[in-house]
Amino acid sequence: MNPWQVLGVEPGSDRRTIKRAYTRLLKDVHPEDHPDEFMQLRQAYERAVKTLDAPAGPMAFTVEPESAGAESPEPFDWNQQGDASSTDTRQASPVIEDAWSVPLPEADSPVVPITDTWSDPGTDGANRQGADAWNEPPPRLVEDEVQDRQETLNRLVSAMARLLDDPDRRNDLARWEPLLMAPELNDFQASTAVGSWLLPQVIRVLQSGQKGCPFAPQVLIRFDDRFQWSSDHSGTMPVIDDQMLRLCLLIEAAKEQRDRSRERMGWAWLANTLFALTGRLSRIECLVGCGVTLGVLALLTGLTVATSMPGWTGMAAIVVMLLMAYSLISLAIKRVRDAGINPVLAFVVGAIFPGAWLFFLFATPKENHRVEDPRLRYSQVYDRTYREHYVADGKRSLLARLRERLSGIHPGIYLTLAGLWAATAVLLSL
Amino acid sequence: MAVVGIDLGTTNSLVSVWRDGESRIIPNSLGELLTPSVVSVDDRGMVLVGRVAKDRLVSHPEQTASQFKRLMGSNEKVTLGNRTFSPEELSALVLKQLKADAESDLGEPVEEAIISVPAYFNNNQRTATLHAAQLAGLDVERLINEPTAAALAYGIQEAEDERNFIVVDLGGGTLDVSILEKFDDLLEVHATSGDSFLGGEDFTFAMVGAVCGKLSMDRQALSREERAHLYRLCDQAKKALADEPMVEIAAKLGGGEHRVSFSREDFSQCCADLLERIRGPLERSVKDSGMGRGDFDDVILVGGASRMPLVKNFVGRLFGRIPSATIDPDLVVAMGAAVQAALKKRNQALRDTVLTDVCPFSLGIETAHRMEQGHRTGFFSVLIPRNTVIPASRVDRFFTIDDNQTDLQVVVYQGEQRLVKNNIRIGELSVKVPRAKAGEESVDIRFTYDINGILEVQVDVVSTGVRETLVIQNTTNNLDDAELASLLKNMEKLKFHPREDSANIAVMNEAERMWSEALGEERDYIEQIIRYLEDALDSQDPQRAEEARGVVADRLEELKTRRGRW
Numbered sequence: 001m002n003p004w005q006v007l008g009v010e011p012g013s014d015r016r017t018i019k020r021a022y023t024r025l026l027k028d029v030h031p032e033d034h035p036d037e038f039m040q041l042r043q044a045y046e047r048a049v050k051t052l053d054a055p056a057g058p059m060a061f062t063v064e065p066e067s068a069g070a071e072s073p074e075p076f077d078w079n080q081q082g083d084a085s086s087t088d089t090r091q092a093s094p095v096i097e098d099a100w101s102v103p104l105p106e107a108d109s110p111v112v113p114i115t116d117t118w119s120d121p122g123t124d125g126a127n128r129q130g131a132d133a134w135n136e137p138p139p140r141l142v143e144d145e146v147q148d149r150q151e152t153l154n155r156l157v158s159a160m161a162r163l164l165d166d167p168d169r170r171n172d173l174a175r176w177e178p179l180l181m182a183p184e185l186n187d188f189q190a191s192t193a194v195g196s197w198l199l200p201q202v203i204r205v206l207q208s209g210q211k212g213c214p215f216a217p218q219v220l221i222r223f224d225d226r227f228q229w230s231s232d233h234s235g236t237m238p239v240i241d242d243q244m245l246r247l248c249l250l251i252e253a254a255k256e257q258r259d260r261s262r263e264r265m266g267w268a269w270l271a272n273t274l275f276a277l278t279g280r281l282s283r284i285e286c287l288v289g290c291g292v293t294l295g296v297l298a299l300l301t302g303l304t305v306a307t308s309m310p311g312w313t314g315m316a317a318i319v320v321m322l323l324m325a326y327s328l329i330s331l332a333i334k335r336v337r338d339a340g341i342n343p344v345l346a347f348v349v350g351a352i353f354p355g356a357w358l359f360f361l362f363a364t365p366k367e368n369h370r371v372e373d374p375r376l377r378y379s380q381v382y383d384r385t386y387r388e389h390y391v392a393d394g395k396r397s398l399l400a401r402l403r404e405r406l407s408g409i410h411p412g413i414y415l416t417l418a419g420l421w422a423a424t425a426v427l428l429s430l
Numbered sequence: 431m432a433v434v435g436i437d438l439g440t441t442n443s444l445v446s447v448w449r450d451g452e453s454r455i456i457p458n459s460l461g462e463l464l465t466p467s468v469v470s471v472d473d474r475g476m477v478l479v480g481r482v483a484k485d486r487l488v489s490h491p492e493q494t495a496s497q498f499k500r501l502m503g504s505n506e507k508v509t510l511g512n513r514t515f516s517p518e519e520l521s522a523l524v525l526k527q528l529k530a531d532a533e534s535d536l537g538e539p540v541e542e543a544i545i546s547v548p549a550y551f552n553n554n555q556r557t558a559t560l561h562a563a564q565l566a567g568l569d570v571e572r573l574i575n576e577p578t579a580a581a582l583a584y585g586i587q588e589a590e591d592e593r594n595f596i597v598v599d600l601g602g603g604t605l606d607v608s609i610l611e612k613f614d615d616l617l618e619v620h621a622t623s624g625d626s627f628l629g630g631e632d633f634t635f636a637m638v639g640a641v642c643g644k645l646s647m648d649r650q651a652l653s654r655e656e657r658a659h660l661y662r663l664c665d666q667a668k669k670a671l672a673d674e675p676m677v678e679i680a681a682k683l684g685g686g687e688h689r690v691s692f693s694r695e696d697f698s699q700c701c702a703d704l705l706e707r708i709r710g711p712l713e714r715s716v717k718d719s720g721m722g723r724g725d726f727d728d729v730i731l732v733g734g735a736s737r738m739p740l741v742k743n744f745v746g747r748l749f750g751r752i753p754s755a756t757i758d759p760d761l762v763v764a765m766g767a768a769v770q771a772a773l774k775k776r777n778q779a780l781r782d783t784v785l786t787d788v789c790p791f792s793l794g795i796e797t798a799h800r801m802e803q804g805h806r807t808g809f810f811s812v813l814i815p816r817n818t819v820i821p822a823s824r825v826d827r828f829f830t831i832d833d834n835q836t837d838l839q840v841v842v843y844q845g846e847q848r849l850v851k852n853n854i855r856i857g858e859l860s861v862k863v864p865r866a867k868a869g870e871e872s873v874d875i876r877f878t879y880d881i882n883g884i885l886e887v888q889v890d891v892v893s894t895g896v897r898e899t900l901v902i903q904n905t906t907n908n909l910d911d912a913e914l915a916s917l918l919k920n921m922e923k924l925k926f927h928p929r930e931d932s933a934n935i936a937v938m939n940e941a942e943r944m945w946s947e948a949l950g951e952e953r954d955y956i957e958q959i960i961r962y963l964e965d966a967l968d969s970q971d972p973q974r975a976e977e978a979r980g981v982v983a984d985r986l987e988e989l990k991t992r993r994g995r996w
Contacts, residue, residue, distance in 0.1 A: 371838050
């Protein structure tokens, strides 16, 4: 399909002509009535527009960080420090390219009577550090102030560069916080520019890392929350370069780790583990459930036999035993269903050959109806990053992992278990 | 037969109609444009909707529900008195009320409507909204995104032909950001983003927390009545802060009156985190649209919560320009919905206007990835990226990953995260493939997303030519017929007060609310007023009831002015 033919304009026309032609044609192929024709027209239009401008590269600006030795020891306190060595900074001036040298259009548009509309008169004394949003007017973009802002941004950026290159400090969130939340970055263009400057820098540090990730997980998460790198490149860009992909994976792994440590296992979890009420059941959970069920079952059987309890205690014990037996069966059926085996069939087979239950519980085959995305196939980065994180996590001592897991369980569950144990002890002693 | 536009909001709802070349908001039975989205059930099991119910939030919090738009699309239920309602049913009650108001105003039956929803509502939330419309007896073919509706209202008014603008819609419960371009008669949405759990109510809630902190009280320890009372006070104080630097809140808690003064500084402090959350969607949509800051001709603020100077200034600082709001931010979405209704009917006055919208979420499927040892599953592969102009259709080829695989399970998700577990699952289908080595069998998956938000997934097995299709529509068919019939039956069981009574009930409920908030002598005085009104109402004499209502309303007004603002 030739987009120019569809649109009926000369190849290489300018944006306005293309747009006008598109708008004119749109009236005949209204998206409500002619969706297919509209899609064709839209495709042609998008292609035509694409020829106009090579995609503008990210607003990258290079910074030559001062040599670390010459700098003062408190790099995060960039505002004061910038004042002290201002002449110095200006000479070694980090160069912010095109994005900022172009005068912002608002600067010369005369129709911005900002101070009048901002009702509060006390704007001049506004304190810039505190996020005093009531009193602070939007920045007035007079030429000098643009200049000023550019300088503060340069200082900010070079402070970030120094922090990044310092292996001892780069993982200190407290040092990053004032930089990332600097009031200068309230302006979204500034924050976009700084964000897209920081991204390649972070990747550079990543590449220079000898082994493992040179960033602490929480720092990566903070960067991502602030500049949204991973969600920016996840859905919309099918082809990402390897290093970007690696960064995204690291951020993701960091988030996953954070989520896992926040995970709380409460009553719902216990009920699900015992009775397989909802959701899919992992093999580990199934094992825990079976263990608990069998243990309690054995204990109760022993109790009833040993004491041959009379009256309501005996009844209660029988009810609990029935519940436990039910939970074992439901666990097995759950596993069977997750594995894609017909549960009724499994039940029949299990009734005839009781040994089959063991097979259903622990050796059920994995599901295999997955889809592969060829767009993911060739990147080696996946393997490497996966090893870096998930395998490294596996190397932590068993005890440490167990401790983390156990600390996630709701204290009430421990209490109840202790209570149950005490009750049995009392019953036994009677 | 008229087609109306409805803005079903978290806090307030509106209904509007396109008449004589402009959209007009239809007033409710009390003559007000805004109908609070509040539903209450009174002691006799009668349903109250709107302002008559809003006062009962304080006096009867157990039987009154508000902000249920936030629960739309979830399985949560709300219990009012001894009945449970789903959020769809509650919304349906509000829609029913709006429909009745429109019918009595227009003098003709209203069966079709365009309802506006937050642009960032996901598939489930949109489906829930359509179910609500169906329960209310409205035929809704199209949902319009709120910022798009606002832009329509502005765009129709705008004389200039080429303009780019960004619409920031901060409503009671949701934030939406849309970037639009008007070019000749084309209104094109370039990008949409948002947060469906951030709105004015969150600011009020943060303020309640701060006030409790100042009074050194525990919010959890307060009774429901007290919480509702404090919430109402804070809501009003929040509005008052727009004009004054400092307000005083006199809360009647725990049998005594507590006074606390609250300044703008306090407010901006307790809302700092919320403000910060506005930034993300704004930056993302601007990035997606590929425009620079200088490309915008206008920043338009929409939604009641955007009246807060705090929000205005924050958005202003982000863009370095003053946001504008020339149309009342509470009404503009409803007005735009009426424009869309007229557009859909191809109204003569709007003959040439064309609107193109985008899909706010990326759509894709779950895929696996082959690694040196084993596979890892759970990746999200995008077919239609977010902010694609709809209708759109995309196709891509996918492969089997295991040897002797007999079927492929295509699970459809929407969202922006790289792992499907963080996105929202909207459907699945499975196709049989012949047994073969891994990677030898492949399928072509085509996603077609149409203008009504219906996604069609079509899977073709390349080797056998077998075709499977799945239609995920957020139109009403998802609710199966039996379920719908039973819900409709339940709705029919509900009894409503006749429309004529609503003015009386409104005054009565307001008096009761003030009674529950008052102390000492004032309380006795209000009780007398209530008894007087009750006597008049019981007499069944409409003349007398109306007189009494006038008197009581005056007295209450007097009392309010004497007590200060509230």
